Amino acid sequence: MEPEKVRLGIAGLGMAGAVMVHAARAHPAIALVAAADPHAAPRAAFTADTGLAAHADIAALCDDPSIEAIYIATPHQFHAAHVALAAAAGKHVIVEKPIALDLADAARIVELADQAGITLIVGHTHGFDPGVRLMRRMIASGAHGRLGLIAQWNYTNYLYRPRRPEELDTARGGGIVFNQMPHQIDVARVLAASPARSVRAHLLALDPARPTEALGSAMIFFDNGAAATLTYSGHDQFDADELHGWVAESGALKSPAHGAARRALASVTAEATARTERFAYGATANPPRAHLPHFGMLIATCAHADLRATPDGVAVYDATGVTQHDAERRPGVPGRAEVLDDLVAALRQGVAPLQDARWGMATLRVALAMLTSARERREVVLD
Template identity: 50%
Template structure:
């Protein structure tokens, strides 16, 4: 069994909501949380540029760690994190999620069984409003982990590599920065080739012109039912924002923890999670995740 016993956040409102919901310890500083003797492992979902610092800090306090993707911003930072957990003897897991989606796991089982013959290709694409959701400044700066390459493409790579079941031998990719006011990568098209000859194409656009949830019956990434025709709304809303400070405040308001009763989930309309549209092609047939299987 796992019990949620503590949380750290720089803002008071999320701390108050957590204390109310879980009757747990709350901290303004993550270092104080890591020192608590009541904690066995921590989940780190801080901005990407702090992952290295916070993982090492938790490891040195003897805490096992789940850290959100991306693991870090450089290979050197990743090596330092690995050295820290090896030195202290704790476990470190990078928090990829979509390779655990039921449909992805089922398709991998079918591929591995040989029921449909050898895997030939995987095509996956996702069109969202990612770049036009309210952002902090660093989320629009690639050097600090901004844009889709650090935040969205890992979901595609994670799922495709699991389905491919082997090592990738070649990568070709083109990325795009198409809006000078959001100066970080918002699109990519990538071609992967596996050692066994299978191939994959990955496409993502976060420019809020088209919403690929339309091709999934208006079911969103987390499996939630969505109203149709929402593409472009975020882009238009941002035109009314007057400053970066206002946008940062909007982001905090939209995504900060507000309490268990304010998460906006309607279980009656809940479907299976998925990440965009995917078609997996084997010698004997094609497969794709759907809203319910």
């Protein structure tokens, strides 16, 4: 007999919440039950599409005895409070990255999850992508020899999408260190499979009109002797998808549009309103994903092979030439489907998730160390 579906509520019907609605509806082991968002427009769109209840307050999801788990996709500053509400109601949790904005809140979340005895997963990040999971298995198999270096770089229009004021203020969770580089940190940690020991970073805010870091590079050194280099630029100049066959981050096909975000932003008058409205559930499409999601160039160098993320899996470059290994494809939203897989595996088979609260806290620790390293121009050792 099939185990019962996991009954899920979604808190936050913005950019991340919208994608998870599609992922949950497509996942064979998930039953989407309800959503919550203070804004009326995404609630109405959600109910029109799904026939399900949409509440104005996350408390209604916590009070619903039929809901087992809540996906928290509210803005970062609410993560700790919303995890506390869900944990107090005994709900399992998926909380979006970053887990919190400081280590005290992250530690509180770890403690809350422990005390409530709930499963807590931090995601989605691109560390869940099917191609990254395939690459992790290939490295772990030992077939390609010892892992030496993970190189990642991504160039996007991040800085010039419409933003709320806090998204342009690093102290309040703005900029690439809290929003974009956690994907790269997670991918590196998933592949290295070893604790991060130290970090050296370079981060700059080059546009005084948008004074948060949108350009950076970091090197992470792992316990096992491997290292990772991460480079990110969100200046809407070069677009790394050009080197990935014009496949977008989601896995959908896209057309080149260099500079389009900056040109569009110039004609936006109420930026914060545009930010909220443009990305809310109902305002965004659910694009067909012809390929896998990705986060720019990713190459892992092992003793006998380079492994490169490709639109459909991993290319292995070794003494025999190049071999393409496709990752498993299934209906739904790849990347998010794996987050839900891990929730189902935890609740129905007792399999502990890799990307749990302690994992999320460790990723945050690396991100915060990058800020310190860049500010103080030194390597930061993680204890």
